[in-house]
Amino acid sequence: MIAIDSSAIVAIALDEPEARAFAEMIGRNVVFSRKPKPAPITGPTPDWAALEADLDSTVSAAADCNLEIIYRDVYRIHGDRPRLAKWVQMVRSRIGGR
DSSP states (O other): OEEEOSSOEEEOSOOHHHHHHHHHHHTTSSEEEEOOOSTTTSSSSOOHHHHHHHHHHHHHHTTTSEEEEOOOOOOOOTTOTHHHHHHHHHHHHHHTTO
8 A cells, every 4th residue: 555645645555566565656855764574573583584674675675775774663672772772783784875
């Protein structure tokens, strides 16, 4: 779903082909804002493979866009705060100096 108002374009629950089409449509005119699903990073054990695949898909789709990634609803990490730092490092390693 894509919602447009005077200040923002919001894309919700896009699969990879939709995300690529959306990114091509907006270019660098606005920010491509991605809010990953929290399930792979929450719970007793993070699903690093799923996190990497989702991140790679996002970075690839938004290659020519201004990109922001906001993690939401991360409540159950079982006191394992280093997993959040690991995710941040994973993001930084993929976006480089963008």
